[in-house]
Amino acid sequence: MPTNGQLLTNPMTGDTYAYLETSSDSEGARVVIKATVKSQGQLVPNHFHTEQDETFEIIDGQLTIWADGATKVLSAGERITLPKNKPHNHYNGHSVPVTYIHTVTPGLDFDYLIENLVGLAADGKKGGGGLVQQLVTLRYLESKSLLADVPVAVQKILLMTIPPIARLFGYRAIYKKYSGVER
Secondary structure: OOOOOOEEEOOOOOOEEEEEEOOOOOOOOOEEEEEEEOOOEOOOOOEEEOOOEEEEEEEEOEEEEEEOOEEEEEEOOOEEEEOOOOOEEEEEOOOOOEEEEEEEEOOOOHHHHHHHHHHHHHOOOHHHOHHHHHHHHHHHOOOOEEEOOOOHHHHHHHHHHHHHHHHHOOOOOOOHHHHOOOO
């Protein structure tokens, strides 16, 4: 279960995520995370959130943002808010670490999502654990996201069929191993 002050570290990359405010701390209003990302390149596929806005405030280094079909680089002191339903991605595109404050509103269960993505990555399952894992995560979390590069109609069909079957084989959106609860 995410807690204020908790530090998640991916032992494979050294990337860290510290909860400054969890969804439960803010009664669901927001999740605030201080991230230091050493690894280069996209960690998750291009996506969009259907219920949440994301704000990134760069503290040190440079954060690459893909949005509106274009890529831009933000430096220390810069800030951007990506509204819900806007396809995007964010990642470290440079050889030095980037540190930023990541705020998601409303919080919903986004803190659990991060906890499980870091856990999966630490277990060697990069990019969210593959397509089947991504579909289970997308279907069963409150923090609804969709993939930007797959037609929504196709995703809806996949989300209705594959995740219920995958759960029979042990796939979960939130794993007890990483969060102390299972969903």
